[in-house]
Amino acid sequence: MTARRFLVPALLFLAALALWELAVRAFAVPVYILPPPSRVFETFFVQFPLLLGHTGVTLAEILLGLLFGGAGGLGLAILLFYLDGLRRAVEPFIIASQMVPVFAIAPLLIVWLGYGIWPKVVVSALIGFFPVAVNALDGLRSTRSDMVDLFRTMGASRRQTLGKLLLPAALPSLFSGLKIAATLSVVGATIGEWVGARRGLGYLMLQSNARLRVDLVFAAILMLTLIGLSLFAGFRIIERRALHWAARGRRSA
Amino acid sequence: MGAPVMLEVDSVRKALDVRGAWLDVLDSVSLSASDGDWVTVIGPSGCGKTTLLRIIAGLLEPDDGNVFVNGECKHRLGSAALLPQSDTLLPWRTAVDNAVLASEIAGIPRATALAEATRLFERFGLSGFETMYPWQLSGGMQQRVALMRTFLSGRAILLLDEPLGALDPLTRASMQDWLLAVWNELRKTIVLVTHDVEEAVVLSDRLVVLTPRPARVLSEWSFEDLPRPRSRGDLAFMRRRAEILAVLLGGTA
Ligand SMILES: Nc1ncnc2c1ncn2[C@@H]1O[C@H](COP(=O)(O)OP(=O)(O)OP(=O)(O)O)[C@@H](O)[C@H]1O
Numbered sequence: 001m002t003a004r005r006f007l008v009p010a011l012l013f014l015a016a017l018a019l020w021e022l023a024v025r026a027f028a029v030p031v032y033i034l035p036p037p038s039r040v041f042e043t044f045f046v047q048f049p050l051l052l053g054h055t056g057v058t059l060a061e062i063l064l065g066l067l068f069g070g071a072g073g074l075g076l077a078i079l080l081f082y083l084d085g086l087r088r089a090v091e092p093f094i095i096a097s098q099m100v101p102v103f104a105i106a107p108l109l110i111v112w113l114g115y116g117i118w119p120k121v122v123v124s125a126l127i128g129f130f131p132v133a134v135n136a137l138d139g140l141r142s143t144r145s146d147m148v149d150l151f152r153t154m155g156a157s158r159r160q161t162l163g164k165l166l167l168p169a170a171l172p173s174l175f176s177g178l179k180i181a182a183t184l185s186v187v188g189a190t191i192g193e194w195v196g197a198r199r200g201l202g203y204l205m206l207q208s209n210a211r212l213r214v215d216l217v218f219a220a221i222l223m224l225t226l227i228g229l230s231l232f233a234g235f236r237i238i239e240r241r242a243l244h245w246a247a248r249g250r251r252s253a
Numbered sequence: 254m255g256a257p258v259m260l261e262v263d264s265v266r267k268a269l270d271v272r273g274a275w276l277d278v279l280d281s282v283s284l285s286a287s288d289g290d291w292v293t294v295i296g297p298s299g300c301g302k303t304t305l306l307r308i309i310a311g312l313l314e315p316d317d318g319n320v321f322v323n324g325e326c327k328h329r330l331g332s333a334a335l336l337p338q339s340d341t342l343l344p345w346r347t348a349v350d351n352a353v354l355a356s357e358i359a360g361i362p363r364a365t366a367l368a369e370a371t372r373l374f375e376r377f378g379l380s381g382f383e384t385m386y387p388w389q390l391s392g393g394m395q396q397r398v399a400l401m402r403t404f405l406s407g408r409a410i411l412l413l414d415e416p417l418g419a420l421d422p423l424t425r426a427s428m429q430d431w432l433l434a435v436w437n438e439l440r441k442t443i444v445l446v447t448h449d450v451e452e453a454v455v456l457s458d459r460l461v462v463l464t465p466r467p468a469r470v471l472s473e474w475s476f477e478d479l480p481r482p483r484s485r486g487d488l489a490f491m492r493r494r495a496e497i498l499a500v501l502l503g504g505t506a
């Protein structure tokens with residue numbers, strides 16, 4: 001079953017690569033305009049040490065961004081859950097903040113925070129923050145009120161109700177938010193590096209682009225994709241573990 | 254007789270805000286229970302039985318009238334254990350972890366709570382199912398876990414809102430006999446809400462029949478002349494059941 005689930009997308013992916021390869025060869029596209037996938041993979045392996053050197057910084061930015069964005073999003077969701085007046089007051093601003101292109105403030109962050117790792121972490125965190133906050137708040141607010149009442153009759157403190165009822169109930173929503181944040185944080189770190197950096201995969205892309213090393217640009221994109229996919233898959237695995245109780249309907253598994 | 258009064262509901266009136274309009278739910282309801290009593294409340298659907306239990310539990314305050322639980326009026330929330338009408342097991346907890354929830358919230362050491370729960374699992378016919386999740390249990394078993402959670406709450410008064418309502422007639426009849434046996438052993442004060450006249454006569458010491466909404470007490474019955482265990486085919490039993498049904502259907506005492 002799982003093998004079949006991956007088979008069709010894998011075939012589709014291979015077909016697209018084949019088409020790309022054939023088109024590039026048939027039209028004799030120069031390698032500095034669009035390299036064939038075979039060249040991209042070749043560069044990926046030949047330049048692997050170089051790529052790996054830049055991956056470390058970018059990965060650190062992504063993970064820190066995810067950590068701060070995720071923790072901040074969950075923290076804000078809990079705060080707004082308890083302070084309903086505050087929620088009503090700031091919800092429009094939180095939504096409006098999403099209309100501000102984060103890329104536009106990235107140069108400012110460089111001015112404020114310098115060329116190091118932190119402006120990228122902040123961009124990454126800002127992008128990941130929103131889906132986590134919105135999903136976690138949704139999850140907290142959708143907890144059944146009869147369950148909350150039951151906890152009240154048991155004499156549960158606010159903290160006990162949060163830890164034993166609200167957070168576990170919000171966990172599926174929280175994971176939805178985290179999975180979105182994981183993919184967005186890759187974008188955030190890359191953008192942050194485009195604006196100004198001395199290292200990282202985004203920096204490597206800019207440098208290679210300027211030198212017409214389009215194959216290296218694609219190799220960096222491939223690396224970023226792999227990071228994004230691994231993060232997503234990682235959250236999926238943690239989610240499956242944490243939500244194994246929600247196995248209803250997967251009895252045969 | 255002569256047992257201390259555990260529960261006193263005196264001329265309780267309550268209107269609920271239903272989408273902006275005030276709906277009179279309880280007009281004037283009184284009932285009382287001494288230590289170890291089993292009082293059943295019966296009434297037409299939507300007449301306010303759940304509202305009455307929520308008021309007794311302390312989740313709602315009456316507009317008029319008084320409620321004393323174990324001598325407490327203002328601070329009665331937490332004095333009685335409530336088994337809500339809806340399915341309220343926590344899906345992320347195993348059967349045994351659901352059963353000890355109230356003890357856990359009360360801060361009772363886990364080993365003590367588990368020891369007591371394990372003993373009751375046998376009595377509740379759930380041995381071997383301790384580590385199953387709710388979705389792995391049948392409806393009847395889930396309901397028994399919820400009942401066990403209520404019995405294990407350490408409270409002297411149990412408020413049971415149609416605990417057997419969702420079960421098929423056969424399971425229901427055997428659960429009634431079993432519930433009676435458990436009550437005989439553990440001697441709690443019980444307020445049971447049901448739709449089923451036969452269930453009321455099999456189980457309780459006294460029965461309070463409510464009118465359609467807004468609820469008033471239509472009539473009160475005592476079954477102390479019917480010795481337990483009561484046989485459903487017994488002539489006196491059937492006559493009493495028919496009398497109560499006539500009152501319920503006729504709407505007059
Ligand atoms: N949270 C609520 N929101 C809106 N209406 C409510 C709410 N709770 C109760 N009601 C109304 O109050 C009335 C009494 O409800 P209640 O649940 O106490 O009845 P009940 O006797 O327990 O009914 P049932 O036998 O169907 O369980 C109902 O007519 C219902 O419409």
Ligand SMILES: [Mg+2]
Pocket residue numbers: 302303304338414
């Ligand atoms: Mg009800």
